[in-house]
Amino acid sequence: xxxxxxxxxxxxxxxxxxxxxxxxxxxxxxxxxxxxxxxxxxxxxxxxxxxxxxxxxxxxxxxxxxxxxxxxxxxxxxxxxxxxxxxxxxxxxxxxxxxxxxxxxxxxxxxxxx
Amino acid sequence: xxxxxxxxxxxxxxxxxxxxxxxxxxxxxxxxxxxxxxxxxxxxxxxxxxxxxxxxxxxxxxxxxxxxxxxxxxxxxxxxxxxxxxxxxxxxxxxxxxxxxxxxxxxxxx
Numbered sequence: 001x002x003x004x005x006x007x008x009x010x011x012x013x014x015x016x017x018x019x020x021x022x023x024x025x026x027x028x029x030x031x032x033x034x035x036x037x038x039x040x041x042x043x044x045x046x047x048x049x050x051x052x053x054x055x056x057x058x059x060x061x062x063x064x065x066x067x068x069x070x071x072x073x074x075x076x077x078x079x080x081x082x083x084x085x086x087x088x089x090x091x092x093x094x095x096x097x098x099x100x101x102x103x104x105x106x107x108x109x110x111x112x113x114x
Numbered sequence: 115x116x117x118x119x120x121x122x123x124x125x126x127x128x129x130x131x132x133x134x135x136x137x138x139x140x141x142x143x144x145x146x147x148x149x150x151x152x153x154x155x156x157x158x159x160x161x162x163x164x165x166x167x168x169x170x171x172x173x174x175x176x177x178x179x180x181x182x183x184x185x186x187x188x189x190x191x192x193x194x195x196x197x198x199x200x201x202x203x204x205x206x207x208x209x210x211x212x213x214x215x216x217x218x219x220x221x222x223x224x
Contacts, residue, residue: 042214043157044214045212050210056210058211091156093212103147105157105159107156
């Protein structure tokens with residue numbers, strides 16, 4: 001069964017360093033998303049991406065964040081200068097169409113900023 | 115309360131019993147989805163119900179949707195220890211994004 005895959009599963013980084021989280025969405029899906037979940041809190045939307053551009057972003061997704069689809073299969077989230085409060089589980093998701101179908105999530109990358 | 119609030123926050127039952135979780139939301143929706151999350155793991159999609167549907171079944175899962183009350187319920191019948199997880203509802207709110215609730219932590223004792 002097709003699935004969304006994310007790498008790495010766990011990343012530890014020093015405050016101020018750049019990190020890139022990687023995702024391979026399901027191959028025939030057109031919409032891609034990043035969400036995050038701070039420990040013990042809700043899953044929060046960060047950004048959606050369609051047709052090689054951001055379609056919606058949240059207040060959390062400030063200038064320190066960027067997304068890219070560098071080739072036909074990968075979808076990345078970059079955090080330029082990490083802060084302690086960026087520590088969270090980051091989930092990538094994809095869906096076939098925008099609404100009316102399921103969004104499938106990856107297993108997540110646990111980012112720890114020290 | 116915020117969009118996508120589940121209750122109860124925590125639920126403990128014995129294997130074989132039914133578990134019912136409720137979700138309330140505030141804005142209009144196209145669909146509502148339920149997800150399961152095992153501790154520290156990813157979100158597993160369980161079921162999607164569209165705004166024009168009132169009830170949907172998938173195996174031991176039964177979901178209802180009442181758009182007039184802006185609420186949904188997830189029923190897991192004949193629960194198993196393996197059903198132990200957190201369960202979240204997520205609404206689309208006519209936007210690109212899913213808005214998740216706070217979740218219900220279900221513990222099923224063997």
